Amino acid sequence: MLLLALDTATPAVTAALHDGERVVAETSQVDARRHGELLLPAVDRVLADAGLKLEAVTGVVVGTGPGPYTGLRVGLVTAASFGSVLGVPVHGVCTLDGLAYAAEVEGPFVVATDARRKEVYWARYEDRRTRTGEPAVDRPAEIAERVAGLPAVGAGALLYPDTFPDARAPEHVSAAALAALAAERLAAGEAFPDPRPLYLRRPDAQVPKNYKVVTPK
Structure with missing residues (x-):
């Protein structure tokens, strides 16, 4: 292999x-x-x-x-x-699973990366190998109660110490x-999901509104 x-x-x-x-x-x-x-x-x-x-x-x-x-x-x-x-x-x-796997944390914790726009991509883990739900994108203040008291790893955690006071490495x-x-x-013979992107929100680039179509005369 x-x-x-x-x-x-x-x-x-x-x-x-x-x-x-x-x-x-x-x-x-x-x-x-x-x-x-x-x-x-x-x-x-x-x-x-x-x-x-x-x-x-x-x-x-x-x-x-x-x-x-x-x-x-x-x-x-x-x-x-x-x-x-x-x-x-x-x-x-x-x-996020890769970040969790590299974390030196015992017990439940959170992984949070920087999603820009003052948001984080995040998920909760029971241990380094076990994610408890699907990844999400939110403003840190909106999830503060849900992650309270948990250690957190990732650049998103380091950016928002008010929500993630126990932020740790790795950053990326x-x-x-x-x-x-x-x-x-x-x-272990586990199945893998299709290698499709988890964007979680629309791309920043958008077609302008009221776009004027120009046709040849």
Whole structure:
């Protein structure tokens, strides 16, 4: 087994390789505006670090978000392209699950990432492997009572200390954590959801209202 993992749902552009037992190479770079520029060089870097060729990959793991439209689709389209070219399966993993898996927290906790617009993408976990509901997007003040008293990880938690006073690392997801979680789920024979994006809201770019159609004379 050789899993190639990617995630672009947060400002971190991250890639990793996992051989079924351990992470053999990983890289992450935080740059919210350059996902498209940085992802393929990141893949090249982990392959070079591991001394492997892309053809050795037997499966692709991709973070499905939730995340902003523009960044998230970079990873998903790239993963789908690799899967098609290599003829290997593409496994979707919720980005928040990857953050939870990397957290050093005992007992129930929350994962929250920055959704911009003064909102967070978030979900509650019973432990590092068990999410208790579907991811959501809300203003921190609106969920304060629901997350009160719980530790929280992720950039969204760090941004809003009034709602998440016990905020902890990691700030962004790592492909290494996604790969390790996916390898664990594959070994257990668990099914994966389709690698479809969790946008949770409409994209920022909209067709202007009262758009004037110009036709040739």
